[in-house]
Amino acid sequence: MTNGTGPQPRPGILDISPYVGGEAKIPGVERPIRLASNESALGPSAKAMAGYRALAGELHRYPEGSAEELREAIGRRHGLDPARIVCGAGSDELITLLLRSYAGPGDEVLYSRHGFLMYPINAQTVGASPVAAPERELTADVDALLERVTERTRLVFVANPNNPTGTYLSAAEMARLHAGLPPSVVLAIDAAYSEFVNRNDYEPGVALVDRAENVVMLRTFSKIYALAALRLGWAYCPPAVADVLNRMRSPFNVNAPALAAGVTAVEDVAAFERARAHNEHWLPWFSERLSALSLSLTPSVANFVLARFPDDPARNADAAFAFLQKHGILTRKMGAYGLPEYLRISIGTGEEMERVAATLGDFMTAR
Numbered sequence: 274m275t276n277g278t279g280p281q282p283r284p285g286i287l288d289i290s291p292y293v294g295g296e297a298k299i300p301g302v303e304r305p306i307r308l309a310s311n312e313s314a315l316g317p318s319a320k321a322m323a324g325y326r327a328l329a330g331e332l333h334r335y336p337e338g339s340a341e342e343l344r345e346a347i348g349r350r351h352g353l354d355p356a357r358i359v360c361g362a363g364s365d366e367l368i369t370l371l372l373r374s375y376a377g378p379g380d381e382v383l384y385s386r387h388g389f390l391m392y393p394i395n396a397q398t399v400g401a402s403p404v405a406a407p408e409r410e411l412t413a414d415v416d417a418l419l420e421r422v423t424e425r426t427r428l429v430f431v432a433n434p435n436n437p438t439g440t441y442l443s444a445a446e447m448a449r450l451h452a453g454l455p456p457s458v459v460l461a462i463d464a465a466y467s468e469f470v471n472r473n474d475y476e477p478g479v480a481l482v483d484r485a486e487n488v489v490m491l492r493t494f495s496k497i498y499a500l501a502a503l504r505l506g507w508a509y510c511p512p513a514v515a516d517v518l519n520r521m522r523s524p525f526n527v528n529a530p531a532l533a534a535g536v537t538a539v540e541d542v543a544a545f546e547r548a549r550a551h552n553e554h555w556l557p558w559f560s561e562r563l564s565a566l567s568l569s570l571t572p573s574v575a576n577f578v579l580a581r582f583p584d585d586p587a588r589n590a591d592a593a594f595a596f597l598q599k600h601g602i603l604t605r606k607m608g609a610y611g612l613p614e615y616l617r618i619s620i621g622t623g624e625e626m627e628r629v630a631a632t633l634g635d636f637m638t639a640r
């Protein structure tokens with residue numbers, strides 16, 4: 274708190290509600306089941322861990338600042354030009370860099386009502402105004418977004434699929450959004466969960482980046498590659514945007530163990546396919562179990578579900594959260610997203626999902 278005599282932060286900074294991450298601990302529980310942060314169910318691949326360990330003797334060395342080897346590995350895997358890739362300390366850093374680069378006081382940053390919270394938070398950090406467009410059935414609504422574009426709009430952020438709703442926009446809808454934006458507005462497609470999507474009409478954003486000068490796609494190693502602790506993400510950009518981000522980032526923004534693990538992770542296609550297959554099995558399995566308990570779910574295509582609980586205080590989301598926690602299971606409350614009737618539950622191991630489904634069954638049928 275400031276009393277007017279000490280250093281004063283820039284206007285607006287004290288209005289920011291800091292991001293609160295998923296809980297990781299339950300007092301008295303040694304190994305809680307952690308389903309609050311959409312982390313990987315299976316953990317990193319053995320090859321990625323070996324890449325990380327190989328760096329242990331080199332911690333006195335600065336990382337290679339341009340992340341060249343990793344950008345080349347990503348380029349090979351996805352058929353992309355490494356010169357148009359910029360790596361970051363998590364995709365969070367890339368969101369921050371985009372905002373610092375393209376928005377400032379007086380500007381507007383558009384996102385959908387239940388979009389990822391780091392968009393409005395980061396907009397506020399640069400003094401810009403976050404503008405939330407309403408959604409339709411907890412899905413980004415292209416018309417509502419376009420209606421809110423003004424001459425002050427600098428960026429539009431769409432997570433596709435979105436966290437925390439799990440819903441997505443088809444490639445055609447995303448292209449329609451892009452077509453309606455002025456060329457001066459950056460469309461940031463945050464594809465953090467794209468690797469889990471199994472829908473014919475979906476595209477993570479590469480096609481749009483390839484044909485437009487104002488589209489950026491963000492990806493992360495925190496989800497399917499299971500490297501959340503290392504903080505590693507990347508952006509695929511038009512050349513001019515890559516140039517801007519490279520000027521704005523700090524020279525060693527990605528640490529060396531993250532770079533080493535990232536290269537080995539991206540090359541381990543077998544581990545990637547295992548993680549995908551795991552989600553393809555357990556997402557529908559868990560969704561069906563919750564539906565059978567009369568909980569309504571959004572049609573999630575990511576590695577989590579968003580479940581709506583009844584209004585009855587004995588059966589509502591707060592009561593379910595507390596019951597699950599008492600049984601050693603951590604999920605995510607959704608009040609900060611304006612969805613207090615919901616819990617978000619990540620897809621964990623098979624054993625974990627069976628435990629959660631059984632515990633929720635006990636909760637819903639308890640007298």
Ligand SMILES: Cc1ncc(COP(=O)(O)O)c(C=O)c1O
Pocket residue numbers: 310311362363364365366389432435436463465492493494495501504505506
């Ligand atoms: C939609 C979305 N974007 C970005 C991130 C941040 O990921 P990272 O760990 O790469 O910073 C998350 C993390 O949960 C997310 O859900």
